[in-house]
Amino acid sequence: MPNNMTAVFLPGNKQVDVRAVLVPEPGPDEVLVEIKASCICRSDLSLYYGNAVISGGDSNQFVCGHEPAGTVVKVGEAVTEFAEGDNVAVYLAVGCGVCHHCRVGIHYLCAKWKCLGFTMDGGNAEFLRVPARNLLKTPKGMSHLAAAISTDAFGTLFSACRKVGVNGLSTIGIWGLGPMGAAGTLAAKAMGGRVVALDPIAERREFAESLGADLVLDPTAPNALDQVREFSGGEGLSGAIDCSGQTAAHNMALDAAAPMARIALVGENRETTIKTSDHMIRKQLTVFGSWYFSIDEYADILALIKSHKIDLERLATHTFDLKEAETAFRMFDNRETEKAVFVR
CATH class of the missing domain: 3.90.180.10 (Medium-chain alcohol dehydrogenases, catalytic domain)
Structure with a gap:
């Protein structure tokens, strides 16, 4: 030594x-x-x-x-x-x-x-x-x-997907396709969700698509929100995860969410602004922060990686x-x- x-x-x-x-x-x-x-x-x-x-x-x-x-x-x-x-x-x-x-x-x-x-x-x-x-x-x-x-990058997004309730009936939006958003795409797809992945950087969108995202969009495009709603059958997303930490992404995710949807905020941001009445009260959304994972979740993280050969x-x-x-x-x-x- x-x-x-x-x-x-x-x-x-x-x-x-x-x-x-x-x-x-x-x-x-x-x-x-x-x-x-x-x-x-x-x-x-x-x-x-x-x-x-x-x-x-x-x-x-x-x-x-x-x-x-x-x-x-x-x-x-x-x-x-x-x-x-x-x-x-x-x-x-x-x-x-x-x-x-x-x-x-x-x-x-x-x-x-x-x-x-x-x-x-x-x-x-x-x-x-x-x-x-x-x-x-x-x-x-x-x-x-x-x-x-498998720890912070994948484990954090595994836990966020679990809290959002991703399953085979889910339509999930993921904002921000850096390492966390890419990991979230892998986790959400493995859990059975349909995924729309959003990022203004074309290379990141292409990478998310290669990881299995069902639809990739530039969130700054004029018709992006309409495309998200069309993708989700007009009702809106059943869940969303923001990895960007950007206020514009927070509001777009909340706009795109279906009533009663669950939204996880993962990207670091010291403060943000949302439309409390339109988002929280009228649509009865659940919005929460999600950071890292509980240590007992690691066995399930490994099991998902193994079963889906991630x-x-x-x-x-x-x-x-x-x-x-x-x-x-x-x-x-x-x-x-x-x-x-x-x-x-």
Whole structure:
């Protein structure tokens, strides 16, 4: 085991700092994971710019990255359910372990929670120390790259689709076809829904179509809303998921929704404006935020991936070495990549 490792920090102001730091030593109930794949997420750009969407610490002190996967290389003396050589992904939220929210598996609602890559060391490094309870054992045959994507990117949209109630009778709209929207297209199709995917970028629409979207549209086109309504038989969408975080997309989704529809807001946005009477009261819509997934959902996430032979690696358009972190974040920020992943 080496004494030092390469790790990536995001101090803000579009700076990327690649440092050599000590390899951490796991405590009694912790494990040390050798990271093989770690994804860049759009929320990481809040650290990149210096306005973190999850606050509570100095980002310059913590290794970034909240979507890692790898192999267990050392276990603490109290760890019994994991062993050296296990392939794992890592759940990003570290809770107290004993409050109600932790007991039911929603660690990110814990009042004392910490977040990988934001308020504690994350996975954009050669090694990561985490509590053993945060490990997600991955099945034989799943690559580390697919395992990393299966967490925040795919798992978040799986959970959103489940909350929306996607099934074989559903007609679902997905706004914003970056990595999250693309993952949502895969998840919604696997759950049986018909999907209309919307994004102003033509290449993203083409990619969503290749993933199985039934209809792809430019939401800024004058007749886009009419086409959505026609696609949904005139009644409107039974559900919608916004991954863009744009107020215009929120309002278009609400306009396109059928009465009693369910709308999940996934894209980060500090504030938005909607037509309360027309959308919420008259149509009796249910609009809610959806972030990440409960840890007990991971078994179902893996089951859907396996049963529908979902190729998550298709979502990774670019891979990088940790030493190329400055280039990786610059390209991701400039939308020259979709899902970008550090691999070893």
